[in-house]
Each structure stands twice: as C-alpha cells, then as structure tokens.
Amino acid sequence: MRTLTFEEVKKHDSDGDLWIIIDSKVFDLSNFADLHPGGPNVLYAEGVAGRDATDAFFGLHRHEVLLRPQYARLQIGVIEGGVENIRAPAPGSLSRVPYAEPSWLSDGFLSPYYSNNHRAFQRTVRKFFEEVVRPEAIKCEENGKRISQEVVDRMSDVEIIAMRLGPGKHLQGLKPEEFDYFHELILNTELSRFGTRGFVDGMLNGAVIGLPPIWNYGSPELQARIIPQVLSGKKYLALAITEAFAGSDVSGLQTTAVRVGDHWIITGTKKWITNGTFADYFTTGCKTDKGLTMILIERGEGVSTKPIKTAYSSTAGTAYVVFDKVRVPVGNTLGEIGNGLSVILSNFNHERWMVTGCSVGAQRVIVEECLKWANQRIVFGKPLSSQAVIRNKLGKMIMRIEACQNWLEIVTHQMNNMTYNEMSSKMAGQIGLLKQFVSRCGRETAEDATQIFGGRALTVTGMGKLVENYHRTSGYDAILAGAEDVLGDLGVRQAMKKMPKDALL
Numbered sequence: 456m457r458t459l460t461f462e463e464v465k466k467h468d469s470d471g472d473l474w475i476i477i478d479s480k481v482f483d484l485s486n487f488a489d490l491h492p493g494g495p496n497v498l499y500a501e502g503v504a505g506r507d508a509t510d511a512f513f514g515l516h517r518h519e520v521l522l523r524p525q526y527a528r529l530q531i532g533v534i535e536g537g538v539e540n541i542r543a544p545a546p547g548s549l550s551r552v553p554y555a556e557p558s559w560l561s562d563g564f565l566s567p568y569y570s571n572n573h574r575a576f577q578r579t580v581r582k583f584f585e586e587v588v589r590p591e592a593i594k595c596e597e598n599g600k601r602i603s604q605e606v607v608d609r610m611s612d613v614e615i616i617a618m619r620l621g622p623g624k625h626l627q628g629l630k631p632e633e634f635d636y637f638h639e640l641i642l643n644t645e646l647s648r649f650g651t652r653g654f655v656d657g658m659l660n661g662a663v664i665g666l667p668p669i670w671n672y673g674s675p676e677l678q679a680r681i682i683p684q685v686l687s688g689k690k691y692l693a694l695a696i697t698e699a700f701a702g703s704d705v706s707g708l709q710t711t712a713v714r715v716g717d718h719w720i721i722t723g724t725k726k727w728i729t730n731g732t733f734a735d736y737f738t739t740g741c742k743t744d745k746g747l748t749m750i751l752i753e754r755g756e757g758v759s760t761k762p763i764k765t766a767y768s769s770t771a772g773t774a775y776v777v778f779d780k781v782r783v784p785v786g787n788t789l790g791e792i793g794n795g796l797s798v799i800l801s802n803f804n805h806e807r808w809m810v811t812g813c814s815v816g817a818q819r820v821i822v823e824e825c826l827k828w829a830n831q832r833i834v835f836g837k838p839l840s841s842q843a844v845i846r847n848k849l850g851k852m853i854m855r856i857e858a859c860q861n862w863l864e865i866v867t868h869q870m871n872n873m874t875y876n877e878m879s880s881k882m883a884g885q886i887g888l889l890k891q892f893v894s895r896c897g898r899e900t901a902e903d904a905t906q907i908f909g910g911r912a913l914t915v916t917g918m919g920k921l922v923e924n925y926h927r928t929s930g931y932d933a934i935l936a937g938a939e940d941v942l943g944d945l946g947v948r949q950a951m952k953k954m955p956k957d958a959l960l
C-alpha cells in the first residue's frame with residue numbers, strides 16, 4: 456500500500472479525480488462517486504474532497520461499511536505518519552463501552568454466579584456466533600430464507616442445538632459443572648446480539664420448545680428415533696399449540712384427535728407456529744374425548760404448512776399448519792391421554808426464561824448503540840449527549856437493563872439449585888413476572904432509542920439499523936411464550952395462592 460502525504464491527496468479534489476482520507480487511509484473515489492448511496496455531491500464538498508473526512512464519515516456511516524470488500528478495495532494508500540485509530544472489534548472481543556456488557560464481564564467487577572468456566576465459555580460462544588452465525592443471521596433476516604444446513608451442521612458439531620435445551624444428560628462429554636443454567640443463559644444472551652430478531656427464532660427455537668415434551672413424556676422408541684435426529688440438526692421440529700381460536704387460553708384448542716384402533720385421526724389448523732414452514736415434526740396440542748392431549752405428528756399425508764407474513768423476517772418460518780385427517784400411531788402420544796395441559800405447562804418455565812434471556816441480550820446491545828451514538832453524533836455543534844433530555848433517556852435505559860439482568864441472574868441461580876418439581880411449583884409465578892418486566896423494559900428502551908436515533912431509527916440499513924429492528928420486533932418478546940399481561944397476572948395469582956392464612960395487617 457502506498458504512503459501518501461496530505462499535499463499529494465489535496466491535488467485530487469475534482470470530478471473524475473477524487474481522493475479522500477478516512478482514519479489515515481486514502482481512498483480513491485473517482486469511479487465510485489456516482490455510485491455512492493449518499494450521492495456524489497457530498498463527496499465534492501469543501502473539507503471533504505482531497506481532505507481528511509474522518510469526522511464527517513463516521514457521523515454518517517457505521518464502521519462496518521469500510522470492511523465490505525467492495526469498499527475496502529477503494530483504498531489506495533495510507534497517510535505518511537498517520538495512525539489508524541478506529542479499528543473493527545476482533546471477533547469474540549468484549550466492548551469497552553460502559554454498560555455494554557453485564558457487570559460480570561466488565562473490568563474490575565465481581566459476581567457471585569460466574570466461574571472461570573463460564574467466562575471461557577462466553578468467550579468461545581461469542582467468537583463462534585460472530586464468526587459463524589452472524590453473517591448467516593444478517594443474510595437470512597434480509598432474504599427471509601431459513602437457516603442453511605451448513606450453519607445448522609456447524610452448530611450441531613459443537614453441540615449448540617443440544618445446549619439450548621438446557622443442562623442434562625443429553626450433553627455428552629460435559630460434566631454438570633461444565634454446563635448449568637448460567638451457561639445456557641450465556642448462549643441465549645449471545646445469540647440475540649445481531650439485530651436479527653426473526654433469525655433468533657429461526658435458529659431452531661421450535662426444537663428448544665418442542666423437544667422437551669418428547670424428552671419427558673415420549674415412549675422410549677419415540678425418544679430413540681426423534682431426539683438424535685433433532686439434536687444433530689438433520690430434522691426440524693416445531694411446537695404446535697396456538698390456534699386462531701386459542702392462544703394463552705390453551706384449554707380452548709379445537710384441533711381434534713379421534714381414536715380409531717391404534718391410530719389417532721387428527722384434524723385442525725394451528726397458527727403462528729415458529730419454524731412451522733420447515734419443520735419435519737410437530738409437537739401438537741389436540742382435543743380428545745378424554746381432554747387435551749399432546750401428540751407428535753410427522754410431516755406427511757394430510758399435513759400442509761403455509762407461511763404467515765409477520766412484522767419480523769420470514770426466516771423464523773412462522774406458519775399456518777393444517778392437519779387434514781392425519782393418521783398418527785397412538786404410540787406418538789406424549790404423556791397420558793387427557794394430561795396435555797400439564798405437559799404444556801411443565802414446558803413453559805424454561806421457554807419463558809429462555810425468551811427473557813434472549814430479550815436481555817438484545818436490549819443490552821441497544822443500550823450500547825445509544826451510548827455510542829449519543830457520544831459521536833454532533834447536533835447544534837455539540838455531542839448529542841450534551842442534551843440533558845438525552846442523558847435522562849440513557850440513564851433510564853441503563854437502569855432498566857441492569858435491573859433486568861440482575862433479576863434474571865438471581866432467577867437463574869434458583870433454577871441451578873432446585874429440582875425440576877421445585878422449579879415448577881416455586882418459579883412459574885416469578886418467571887412470569889420477570890418476563891413481563893423484561894419485555895416492558897425492552898419496549899420502553901426501544902421507544903427511547905428511536906427518539907435518540909431520530910430518522911435513522913426508521914431505516915433498515917444505516918446507522919440506526921439495530922434500533923429499527925429492535926423497535927419493530929421487541930413486541931415479540933411480550934407475546935411469544937405467553938402474553939406479558941397474562942404472565943404478570945399469573946405471578947400475582949400464584950402469590951395470592953401462597954398467602955399465609957394468618958397474614959393480616
């Protein structure tokens with residue numbers, strides 16, 4: 456790469472002969488100017504053409520623009536004696552922006568929950584997600600296609616699909632102290648950092664919520680056949696509960712299973728089924744003459760799926776699933792006939808806690824985006840952060856994310872130290888309230904972030920793209936796995952049930 460002086464660069468400041476300096480790198484924009492998405496005129500302006508345009512550039516573009524190969528190759532040299540100050544973060548690295556990381560990952564802070572094993576795990580996971588998953592996440596979020604088999608295979612190779620189901624004996628080769636609920640929490644917060652909310656659900660969330668009923672209630676034959684296929688990423692699974700007729704009120708389901716000999720004949724339509732467009736198996740809630748029953752249905756004759764357009768990317772595979780007189784062996788029943796509600800309910804704590812972790816991971820990135828933008832954006836001749844109204848919003852965002860993180864961690868600590876049954880009886884209400892709190896905080900932060908970024912928060916590309924995605928999709932966290940108002944109410948109802956009889960004023 457050539458070394459150039461400011462004097463040399465200055466000579467190239469006209470139409471057809473245009474050089475510009477950004478962060479001590481010299482770019483030849485002569486042929487690019489007419490193709491520039493921001494238009495050619497801005498590039499010929501005084502103080503830009505032939506000059507050091509670093510501040511102007513970073514006020515208008517994300518740093519990653521310069522890393523795209525088509526733009527990186529416009530660089531023709533470096534400035535003599537210049538120092539490159541703005542470097543892309545290395546994959547897996549931690550942010551040094553205050554509050555951009557939870558306190559346990561911040562220099563000089565302690566935590567009672569995390570061991571060195573968790574810290575090493577976090578480093579490996581972040582690097583893997585940034586290098587392997589992030590490019591796929593960005594691509595799929597935009598084109599709406601499902602996650603590629605290649606990335607699924609790579610996740611399966613390092614047991615990520617299995618780890619997302621939580622601690623347990625399915626994690627071959629890992630001792631309990633090498634994988635607990637804090638490890639899983641790390642996975643959930645790390646996978647939601649890319650501003651690609653649809654992809655987060657497209658990353659096989661169907662299996663995370665649909666496999667446990669097979670695991671806990673399926674026959675040994677069913678388990679031996681289905682579980683390895685799903686954990687190896689060779690087959691896909693969706694949880695098919697909700698219908699146009701029933702959402703949070705699962706007892707109102709209308710999909711019907713009628714027993715004929717040793718088969719069920721199943722008819723009905725499920726709606727909003729995450730990963731449904733590409734699922735091979737459906738863990739399905741059905742009405743029978745003995746009450747709600749969970750049954751595993753395989754894609755085949757009588758099963759059809761249709762994508763539903765939603766506010767987030769179709770990479771999530773959200774579907775209508777139609778069962779038209781589907782014949783299913785009675786051996787595919789999960790748990791006792793008529794006992795479907797407890798199968799569904801026993802699954803909910805983990806699912807809601809998982810959604811909460813993903814939500815906290817995404818919320819924290821937005822806090823980081825806002826702190827960076829308020830610091831670098833110049834308005835009325837001063838950084839945006841010099842406005843008290845902006846600092847007030849930043850303060851509230853920080854308070855919210857820290858409160859969410861700390862409550863989530865203490866809940867995770869209880870989960871690590873309780874049996875499954877204790878968790879079911881003691882944590883359902885608390886997790887319901889936590890989920891409501893986190894999703895409400897997320898939406899308030901989405902609103903504040905949109906005000907801080909202004910018009911940039913309304914475009915899917917550019918400086919505010921993460922805020923745009925978050926603002927459009929944070930409501931999903933308030934609905935999926937149980938509407939937030941219903942969950943908050945569950946928490947209070949459970950508390951009332953446990954009130955001591957003699958607790959009077």
Ligand code: HEM
Nearest residue numbers: 475482492493497498503508511512515516520526916917
């Ligand atoms: C290597 C040099 C440059 C490259 C590769 C480049 C590339 C781009 C790209 C890709 C965008 C679209 C933004 C997005 O949606 O992500 C953009 C927008 C823009 N660029 Fe550049 N640019 C360069 C230099 C400059 C300079 C020096 C200026 C002016 C000081 C400038 C002013 C703008 C403006 C005003 C926009 C529109 C921003 C908006 O819509 O918010 N660019 N540029």
